[in-house]
Amino acid sequence: MRVGVIGGGQLARMMIPAAIELGVELRVLAEAEGMSASLAADRIGDYTDTETVLGFARDVDVITFDHEHVPQDVLRALVDAGVPVRPGPDALRFAQDKLLMRERLSELGLPVPDWARVETPEGLDDFIAAHGGAAVVKTPRGGYDGKGVRVVRSAAEVAEWFATVAEDGRGGALLAEELVDFRRELAQLVARRPSGEIAAWPVVETVQVGGVCSEVIAPAPHSPGRLADVAADVAITIAEGLGVTGVLAVELFETTDDRILVNELAMRPHNSGHWTMDGSTTSQFEQHLRAVLDLPLGGTGCHEDWSVMVNVLGGPAQGSLTDRYPEALAGHPTVKLHNYGKAPRPGRKVGHVTAIGEDLDEVVYEARAAAAVFQD
Amino acid sequence: MRVGVIGGGQLARMMIPAAIELGVELRVLAEAEGMSASLAADRIGDYTDTETVLGFARDVDVITFDHEHVPQDVLRALVDAGVPVRPGPDALRFAQDKLLMRERLSELGLPVPDWARVETPEGLDDFIAAHGGAAVVKTPRGGYDGKGVRVVRSAAEVAEWFATVAEDGRGGALLAEELVDFRRELAQLVARRPSGEIAAWPVVETVQVGGVCSEVIAPAPHSPGRLADVAADVAITIAEGLGVTGVLAVELFETTDDRILVNELAMRPHNSGHWTMDGSTTSQFEQHLRAVLDLPLGGTGCHEDWSVMVNVLGGPAQGSLTDRYPEALAGHPTVKLHNYGKAPRPGRKVGHVTAIGEDLDEVVYEARAAAAVFQD
Numbered sequence: 001m002r003v004g005v006i007g008g009g010q011l012a013r014m015m016i017p018a019a020i021e022l023g024v025e026l027r028v029l030a031e032a033e034g035m036s037a038s039l040a041a042d043r044i045g046d047y048t049d050t051e052t053v054l055g056f057a058r059d060v061d062v063i064t065f066d067h068e069h070v071p072q073d074v075l076r077a078l079v080d081a082g083v084p085v086r087p088g089p090d091a092l093r094f095a096q097d098k099l100l101m102r103e104r105l106s107e108l109g110l111p112v113p114d115w116a117r118v119e120t121p122e123g124l125d126d127f128i129a130a131h132g133g134a135a136v137v138k139t140p141r142g143g144y145d146g147k148g149v150r151v152v153r154s155a156a157e158v159a160e161w162f163a164t165v166a167e168d169g170r171g172g173a174l175l176a177e178e179l180v181d182f183r184r185e186l187a188q189l190v191a192r193r194p195s196g197e198i199a200a201w202p203v204v205e206t207v208q209v210g211g212v213c214s215e216v217i218a219p220a221p222h223s224p225g226r227l228a229d230v231a232a233d234v235a236i237t238i239a240e241g242l243g244v245t246g247v248l249a250v251e252l253f254e255t256t257d258d259r260i261l262v263n264e265l266a267m268r269p270h271n272s273g274h275w276t277m278d279g280s281t282t283s284q285f286e287q288h289l290r291a292v293l294d295l296p297l298g299g300t301g302c303h304e305d306w307s308v309m310v311n312v313l314g315g316p317a318q319g320s321l322t323d324r325y326p327e328a329l330a331g332h333p334t335v336k337l338h339n340y341g342k343a344p345r346p347g348r349k350v351g352h353v354t355a356i357g358e359d360l361d362e363v364v365y366e367a368r369a370a371a372a373v374f375q376d
Numbered sequence: 377m378r379v380g381v382i383g384g385g386q387l388a389r390m391m392i393p394a395a396i397e398l399g400v401e402l403r404v405l406a407e408a409e410g411m412s413a414s415l416a417a418d419r420i421g422d423y424t425d426t427e428t429v430l431g432f433a434r435d436v437d438v439i440t441f442d443h444e445h446v447p448q449d450v451l452r453a454l455v456d457a458g459v460p461v462r463p464g465p466d467a468l469r470f471a472q473d474k475l476l477m478r479e480r481l482s483e484l485g486l487p488v489p490d491w492a493r494v495e496t497p498e499g500l501d502d503f504i505a506a507h508g509g510a511a512v513v514k515t516p517r518g519g520y521d522g523k524g525v526r527v528v529r530s531a532a533e534v535a536e537w538f539a540t541v542a543e544d545g546r547g548g549a550l551l552a553e554e555l556v557d558f559r560r561e562l563a564q565l566v567a568r569r570p571s572g573e574i575a576a577w578p579v580v581e582t583v584q585v586g587g588v589c590s591e592v593i594a595p596a597p598h599s600p601g602r603l604a605d606v607a608a609d610v611a612i613t614i615a616e617g618l619g620v621t622g623v624l625a626v627e628l629f630e631t632t633d634d635r636i637l638v639n640e641l642a643m644r645p646h647n648s649g650h651w652t653m654d655g656s657t658t659s660q661f662e663q664h665l666r667a668v669l670d671l672p673l674g675g676t677g678c679h680e681d682w683s684v685m686v687n688v689l690g691g692p693a694q695g696s697l698t699d700r701y702p703e704a705l706a707g708h709p710t711v712k713l714h715n716y717g718k719a720p721r722p723g724r725k726v727g728h729v730t731a732i733g734e735d736l737d738e739v740v741y742e743a744r745a746a747a748a749v750f751q752d
Binding site for chain 1: 679706717
């Protein structure tokens with residue numbers, strides 16, 4: 001069994017251990033030398049170039065992804081060549097274009113923030129006026145980790161975005177959304193096989209700092225019962241409605257008036273699921289491989305009551321993560337460390353730690369303390 | 377951090393996931409193309425050739441092993457060249473030569489079966505006569521998985537072994553041991569850093585069929601308390617007394633008269649520790665890497681009350697392990713499967729499965745049933 005992964009970042013890297021255990025040969029098309037997943041890099045190339053991608057795909061059983069940025073024409077060329085692509089282009093376009101995603105989720109009757117397609121500054125100012133004087137504006141494409149997202153009180157604050165989208169030949173529109181008054185952010189991960197089987201992990205709480213995921217608590221405190229059921233239902237409806245195969249991450253808002261609204265989607269393993277590597281029977285990386293290979297899915301139970309994952313961002317100002325190993329490993333023998341093999345740079349995700357246990361306060365403390373060793 | 381592993385079998389393969397998570401670059405000197413650990417194979421070469429091994433070792437921080445068969449002169453050449461070798465040659469010779477091992481353990485006052493160095497058939501017949509008419513005879517070197525071990529009632533049954541050892545230039549002796557009346561076999565795994573820190577997992581019960589490990593139950597039933605303490609003390613005494621670094625596996629007999637006797641040693645990750653990958657906070661492969669890099673050791677607690685590992689031997693008579701995945705994975709979603717990427721052959725260890733849980737009967741049933749799917 002051979003799986004081809006487009007993109008050589010940490011998500012591809014973390015698929016390697018799962019592939020080794022399952023006896024799956026993983027081949028990565030990396031963007032450059034020395035990337036996180038370089039151990040499995042079969043070749044280096046441009047994922048926007050159809051010939052490169054077709055050549056890479058020739059000897060694999062299925063193509064999947066480290067990111068959602070492969071252009072639709074390249075994806076279609078793979079499908080036309082008879083290569084199984086999971087998730088497929090029809091699903092991926094909803095992860096690639098936030099306007100399409102909002103339209104489709106609304107059609108499916110799913111709970112989303114109020115939103116509008118705005119093509120002019122005037123249209124945006126009208127939306128702002130109708131939504132309490134503020135809006136979240138998003139570029140439909142290319143944003144991640146808080147990039148391409150801005151909270152504004154006037155269209156003038158995103159004037160240059162209107163100029164950019166007017167020139168990109170894709171309709172010239174921005175996405176405007178109500179500024180949701182939320183209590184906390186949640187994420188629901190599921191995996192779906194082409195044959196239809198779906199498995200869901202428990203809904204988790206995610207803590208973002210500056211638009212970047214900082215911490216994940218699994219399961220989300222006070223979630224068992226209605227909240228967990230609603231979150232799972234929403235994600236399953238999306239996975240089925242959009243025809244997603246592989247892992248789907250649904251980022252959710254829990255509003256102050258107790259509604260669950262869909263924020264963003266990712267059709268691949270996701271930062272909010274890293275805890276599964278140490279906290280669940282089946283990691284999201286193993287499950288993703290099973291799903292894209294159309295193999296039966298694994299159990300999604302938890303080893304302990306609580307799992308807490310904390311990202312290591314940036315890393316030490318001087319030196320590398322490994323310089324801090326003696327202190328981090330000696331002080332936190334039960335915390336699991338994951339090093340992405342990336343050069344530390346401010347704000348960059350270079351690793352994460354996970355603690356599991358029965359006492360939430362203790363688990364949170366352990367995970368944060370271990371992560372803190374790596375940050376100045 | 378770069379670790380060089382001599383030998384490309386499944387033990388080296390299973391170090392790869394641990395290395396990826398720890399951000400350790402693993403480089404394998406494999407015996408041939410297409411071996412289990414080929415993903416990390418840096419080069420193919422003969423581990424008995426000093427120049428090959430010295431060349432391989434040039435760019436790594438430490439050398440460790442997938443097996444114990446690297447000759448002492450090659451090991452000494454590495455040490456002379458300033459390469460950290462863990463475990464080092466002074467420790468490894470006790471894993472390479474069972475006569476040396478018996479002598480050293482006896483010196484350390486450790487409990488071992490009655491044994492003798494026998495150089496002639498007459499000497500062996502005397503030993504047999506003094507031990508109830510039977511003995512276990514072992515070639516001091518080169519045996520594993522039941523090879524080089526024979527239960528005999530007369531020296532005539534190993535006449536050709538005397539002829540062989542007489543010619544190998546190593547003293548011409550065989551090891552004779554009393555045939556121990558044991559209730560069951562146990563194994564105690566520990567890991568030791570050069571700086572002295574030691575960590576022990578719980579003692580486990582191992583079930584052998586035809587001299588090959590078939591099943592491991594962790595912890596060994598009815599072991600907590602005195603038995604666990606004795607087993608851990610024995611292994612720690614050996615690790616310190618022999619100067620072992622990395623993982624040490626001590627195979628033990630629990631006799632019908634309630635003694636614990638040391639059977640065999642292995643100075644590397646061991647089949648009896650595979651359960652740790654799914655059942656313990658720190659897998660034996662991660663711990664081995666930490667230990668040989670002289671990093672602080674990880675926690676050795678268990679996720680659940682029981683972990684049971686069952687080897688997959690031989691595999692399907694027709695086809696490959698993956699042909700059975702739909703049945704195995706659908707029927708056993710909580711069992712963890714480890715495929716060594718080896719061509720199935722009768723009796724060959726090609727993978728293992730591990731189940732964990734609170735009810736021992738259920739866990740044993742699950743693990744055996746999952747393994748059985750792969751065997752005709």
